[in-house]
Amino acid sequence: MRTRARPADRLRALQDALAGNARSPALLRSEPPVGAQESADVARLLNAGCAILASSVLADSSMEHYRGSFENKAMFVPPIVSTLALIASLHGASDRSARAERRRDAIYALSAAAAAAGFGFHLYNVGKRDGGFCWENFFYAAPIGAPWALLLSGTLGVAAERVRDTRPGGIPHIFGMAAGRLLAGLTSAGLLGTVGEVWLLHFRGAFQDPFMYLPVTLPPVGAGLLASAALSSKPKKRPLTRFWMKLVTVLGLAGMGFHIYGVHRNMGGWRNWSQNVLNGPPIPAPPSFTGLGLAGLAALRLLEGPKNE
Amino acid sequence: MNNRGPRYPGYNVLDKRDTPSWNEITRKVIDHRLTLDGPKFFTLEEWLTLRALCDCIVPQRSGRAPVQCAALVDHKMELDQRDGFRPPSLPSQREAWRRGIAAINEECRERYGGAFHELTGGQQDRLLRLLEEGEASSPAWGDMPAKVFFKRRLVHDIAAAYYALPHAWNEMGFGGPASPRGYVRLDFNKRDRWEAIEQHD
Amino acid sequence: MTEDDPTRVPRAKNGRAPDVLRVGGWVPMRCFADDEQVDFVIVGTGAGGGTLSCKLSEYGFSVVALDVGPYWRPLEDFASDEHEQYKLYWTDERISGGEDALELGRNNSGQSVGGSMVHFAMVSLRFRPEWFKSRSLLGYGVDWPVDWREMWGYYREVEENLCLAGPIKYPWGPPRPRYPYRPHELNAAAKVLARGCEKLGIKWCSTPIATLSAPRGLAHPCVYRGFCIAGCSTNAKQSAINTWLPRALKAGAEIRDLAMVGRVELDANGRVRGVHYHREGQWRFQRARNVVVAGYAIETPRLLLNSACPQAPDGLANSSGLVGKYLMAHCNQGVYGVFDDEIRWYKAPPSLSLTEHWNYTDEGKDFDGGYAYMSQGPLPVEWSGTQTGNHKLWGESLLRDMERYNHYAGLKIVGECQAMETNTVRLADEKDRFGLPIANVTFAHSDNDKKLIAHAKNFMRTALEAAGGYDIWAEETETAHLMGTCRMGDDPRSSVVNPDGRTWDVPNLWICDGSLFPTSGGVNPSLTIQAMACRIADRIKALAARAEV
Numbered sequence A: 001m002r003t004r005a006r007p008a009d010r011l012r013a014l015q016d017a018l019a020g021n022a023r024s025p026a027l028l029r030s031e032p033p034v035g036a037q038e039s040a041d042v043a044r045l046l047n048a049g050c051a052i053l054a055s056s057v058l059a060d061s062s063m064e065h066y067r068g069s070f071e072n073k074a075m076f077v078p079p080i081v082s083t084l085a086l087i088a089s090l091h092g093a094s095d096r097s098a099r100a101e102r103r104r105d106a107i108y109a110l111s112a113a114a115a116a117a118g119f120g121f122h123l124y125n126v127g128k129r130d131g132g133f134c135w136e137n138f139f140y141a142a143p144i145g146a147p148w149a150l151l152l153s154g155t156l157g158v159a160a161e162r163v164r165d166t167r168p169g170g171i172p173h174i175f176g177m178a179a180g181r182l183l184a185g186l187t188s189a190g191l192l193g194t195v196g197e198v199w200l201l202h203f204r205g206a207f208q209d210p211f212m213y214l215p216v217t218l219p220p221v222g223a224g225l226l227a228s229a230a231l232s233s234k235p236k237k238r239p240l241t242r243f244w245m246k247l248v249t250v251l252g253l254a255g256m257g258f259h260i261y262g263v264h265r266n267m268g269g270w271r272n273w274s275q276n277v278l279n280g281p282p283i284p285a286p287p288s289f290t291g292l293g294l295a296g297l298a299a300l301r302l303l304e305g306p307k308n309e
Numbered sequence B: 001m002n003n004r005g006p007r008y009p010g011y012n013v014l015d016k017r018d019t020p021s022w023n024e025i026t027r028k029v030i031d032h033r034l035t036l037d038g039p040k041f042f043t044l045e046e047w048l049t050l051r052a053l054c055d056c057i058v059p060q061r062s063g064r065a066p067v068q069c070a071a072l073v074d075h076k077m078e079l080d081q082r083d084g085f086r087p088p089s090l091p092s093q094r095e096a097w098r099r100g101i102a103a104i105n106e107e108c109r110e111r112y113g114g115a116f117h118e119l120t121g122g123q124q125d126r127l128l129r130l131l132e133e134g135e136a137s138s139p140a141w142g143d144m145p146a147k148v149f150f151k152r153r154l155v156h157d158i159a160a161a162y163y164a165l166p167h168a169w170n171e172m173g174f175g176g177p178a179s180p181r182g183y184v185r186l187d188f189n190k191r192d193r194w195e196a197i198e199q200h201d
Numbered sequence C: 001m002t003e004d005d006p007t008r009v010p011r012a013k014n015g016r017a018p019d020v021l022r023v024g025g026w027v028p029m030r031c032f033a034d035d036e037q038v039d040f041v042i043v044g045t046g047a048g049g050g051t052l053s054c055k056l057s058e059y060g061f062s063v064v065a066l067d068v069g070p071y072w073r074p075l076e077d078f079a080s081d082e083h084e085q086y087k088l089y090w091t092d093e094r095i096s097g098g099e100d101a102l103e104l105g106r107n108n109s110g111q112s113v114g115g116s117m118v119h120f121a122m123v124s125l126r127f128r129p130e131w132f133k134s135r136s137l138l139g140y141g142v143d144w145p146v147d148w149r150e151m152w153g154y155y156r157e158v159e160e161n162l163c164l165a166g167p168i169k170y171p172w173g174p175p176r177p178r179y180p181y182r183p184h185e186l187n188a189a190a191k192v193l194a195r196g197c198e199k200l201g202i203k204w205c206s207t208p209i210a211t212l213s214a215p216r217g218l219a220h221p222c223v224y225r226g227f228c229i230a231g232c233s234t235n236a237k238q239s240a241i242n243t244w245l246p247r248a249l250k251a252g253a254e255i256r257d258l259a260m261v262g263r264v265e266l267d268a269n270g271r272v273r274g275v276h277y278h279r280e281g282q283w284r285f286q287r288a289r290n291v292v293v294a295g296y297a298i299e300t301p302r303l304l305l306n307s308a309c310p311q312a313p314d315g316l317a318n319s320s321g322l323v324g325k326y327l328m329a330h331c332n333q334g335v336y337g338v339f340d341d342e343i344r345w346y347k348a349p350p351s352l353s354l355t356e357h358w359n360y361t362d363e364g365k366d367f368d369g370g371y372a373y374m375s376q377g378p379l380p381v382e383w384s385g386t387q388t389g390n391h392k393l394w395g396e397s398l399l400r401d402m403e404r405y406n407h408y409a410g411l412k413i414v415g416e417c418q419a420m421e422t423n424t425v426r427l428a429d430e431k432d433r434f435g436l437p438i439a440n441v442t443f444a445h446s447d448n449d450k451k452l453i454a455h456a457k458n459f460m461r462t463a464l465e466a467a468g469g470y471d472i473w474a475e476e477t478e479t480a481h482l483m484g485t486c487r488m489g490d491d492p493r494s495s496v497v498n499p500d501g502r503t504w505d506v507p508n509l510w511i512c513d514g515s516l517f518p519t520s521g522g523v524n525p526s527l528t529i530q531a532m533a534c535r536i537a538d539r540i541k542a543l544a545a546r547a548e549v
């Protein structure tokens, strides 16, 4: 039995964690310890999520930057980095070892850094256009939200390595914070950020199809459920949250299906692919949700404790 | 600038004929346009004048204007495809062209002793400037003002025919037919791979 | 030619009409017999007639709409070719004279089911509210007999029907709801306008435009092919042919293509009996309780004048003598310049950005009225017409300048034109293919127009320069759109129709098109024509409820 942490304790714990105090007691105490196999499994699930995020970024950024004629050398960075992240993630997903891998770690850190720089570039691109930070430029200049998926792939990847590093019987933690909570929080924020990007683009498309509302309504609920899981101190079963993460996972794949259909129903259909793949709905974008759904499930496993408990 | 080569070397919009840039009806009408080659409306004599006029209005680096230019003017007359209006001083287009060509040749004979197509390039040019300035004097013009004919029929119809030809689109780097496939890249200095590449010097 | 040649054989008959959204498709159509007295015969199916056909049939009236033009299926009938697409324009002869003779045909007159909107450039702007009372509020022109607030509601209805793509926030005028669809990406030509405005410190915005920025039903979004004024083979363009008319058919209207109305007939009591029309090689007579003429500002007065009879020797509805008078066009001068950048203005709809600064600013003007200006994107044949006409090029200089096509950008006004009684549509002696006297059009600019044009050219020149253009030149003469000739008003002596669109002289004869405009405003007219048609439909419904129709 654990006592419920009071908000003040939690806050202090958070401060401690941010200050780099690795033994932040309140936060760690609230999560169940895991065995070596379990931590590797959770890490592999995270790696799988990262792989999906990275492949979404790879396809999307290649397409969009091809559309932008690779005008700037820096535009080659996201396809290259996401390729590396994809390789690292696939490697991680098939790696049963319970130790972090330095090269994977480095690649993930690199992609997160590249994504952060990407935000800067995209922001600059929007601002420098005539009209500055106006709706039209947010719609059609470099998409502000696009580097988000790469950032998530990178940070979740780094987190996966930390989880993998957990001592057998220890409590997984990441830079001093309880890993389950942190991952749940991160995934929740990731979902919300992705929803922001989707909202912008679906708003640009005037929500012309009612299904376009799904990705801006379902994931926020999931984000809320995950956030509440992150903030609660009880390691209890959360079937609804788990269900919702599965829903989000499926939503990403369904979205891809919708977008494939969307390309087909533009002028000339698939015969006119050279235009419609670029101007129609981006096919590789929706699976970001699948990646995040998997990350959410991984977070839940840490929060809920081992399956058979 | 005059002796520089084509701006869009190697570009031929006809290469796109079988791509998604052209739809069925476009293929049909352009194919047909490219088969036009001789007079159906104009007499042979008029045709010679018309071809010489085309060479002056849309002169080519490599000699004569494409025959389809004159042929398209002829085709417009044959079918009597009108513009939908005309100035009060001009008769309907067929009559205007017939009378106009006759008057031009008359004007040429009076001034230079030969029909328009028999004149030297310099003489042809001078004669056209004369028409443009409204200084034609042959009685053959009757009540039709040469200046109005020059602007509204002669230059207008020939230029409209020439710029309806793929040949002219290549010179301009115009994308040509574009349906079902249009364009993706719309910004400054951006082009899709199915657009013309400009030669920068 | 093949059997299914819509220019020779009518498509809308035997209980079906073309489905404009499907290749080879059909939709069912209710058909009326000639001797059946329908509630409304509508002459013309464009912005005015098409809209009214839809609204009246949805209100339960029986409607037969006649148009001399063919019934196209854009997906299969429209080539990507300017020359071929002349088939959309009114190419029957007209005589056009006067000091500033108007260019007709391609420039402003359509002949298709769907009217001139089939090849319109889709710019869809609301009037500035004050223009409806320009005499009282701004001191020029005449007042419209309608209130802007009423029109504001009808504008909205049309904007929704056309699914306009427009800016999130429109920078001028009273607030309006958000446009149904989001704005399009700007092409380089539109960005040139934006740059100029930013440099000169005036507002600009992306154009509210009737082409889809996202799918809608069976209609595809715009593919930026730029052939808009040669007809949109994508169906992205939202106009009468693919919005109002399909609705009209569904509501039970009959549309007759290739049907030329030659005369509206009056009975002995001076009421309309029906119309004589020519279809499939013969003259027929359709009986009707009401006739609405919606043939646009030249054909509407022409039909009224051609319908002269002993009861109305000067033409129908012409007791004021004003039928065919006060013809207006918009001043439409362009200023063009060359840029080092590749612009490639053939891509995307021609006018994706605009500024209404000089419509909403009254200071610093030495003229009455206002103008908007917009970005440009002429295709080769049209551009060669500008180069040979206004730029006066031919020969070597023409070819060399045409080669700079991809480096040109331009700005063009839609400028308010003052109505003058001396600008007219009359009948000529010459006859058309149906044996009907053709129109003789006379037009000259007022002094005020000339001042407006000078101001605009000056300003746009500065704007183009500021945006980096050089070798700048301006068009001398150029007009767009047609308005007036059957003006609406409060007084039977100074107008042809009353505020309901009903002619003062003949109670069951109505007019519903661009010819109603008492003033022209500084914006493209079709949104206002359609809004007015919606309003007239509501007036008719209200009057019918009181048994006054």
Ligand SMILES: Cc1cc2nc3c(=O)[nH]c(=O)nc-3n(C[C@H](O)[C@H](O)[C@H](O)COP(=O)(O)OP(=O)(O)OC[C@H]3O[C@@H](n4cnc5c(N)ncnc54)[C@H](O)[C@@H]3O)c2cc1C
Pocket: C043, C044, C045, C046, C047, C048, C049, C050, C066, C067, C068, C069, C106, C107, C108, C109, C110, C111, C112, C113, C114, C115, C116, C117, C119, C120, C121, C122, C123, C124, C125, C229, C259, C260, C261, C262, C294, C295, C296, C297, C299, C300, C303, C481, C482, C512, C513, C514, C515, C524, C525, C526, C527, C529
């Ligand atoms: C190239 C071009 C670009 C344009 N761009 C814009 C733009 O961007 N924005 C804008 O607001 N407006 C634009 N316009 C103008 C707009 O299209 C017209 O103002 C509008 O369509 C006029 O509507 P209407 O109903 O008065 O006439 P129309 O739409 O012309 O309809 C009249 C119809 O009546 C038919 N008709 C006429 N007489 C008879 C008869 N006797 N019997 C049978 N049928 C008859 C004709 O065939 C025609 O189809 C443009 C016009 C052109 C030509």
Ligand code: SF4
Pocket: B182, C211, C221, C222, C223, C224, C225, C226, C227, C228, C229, C231, C232, C233, C234, C235, C236, C237, C348, C349
């Ligand atoms: S640019 Fe758009 S609206 Fe214009 S013709 Fe092409 S698809 Fe239609």
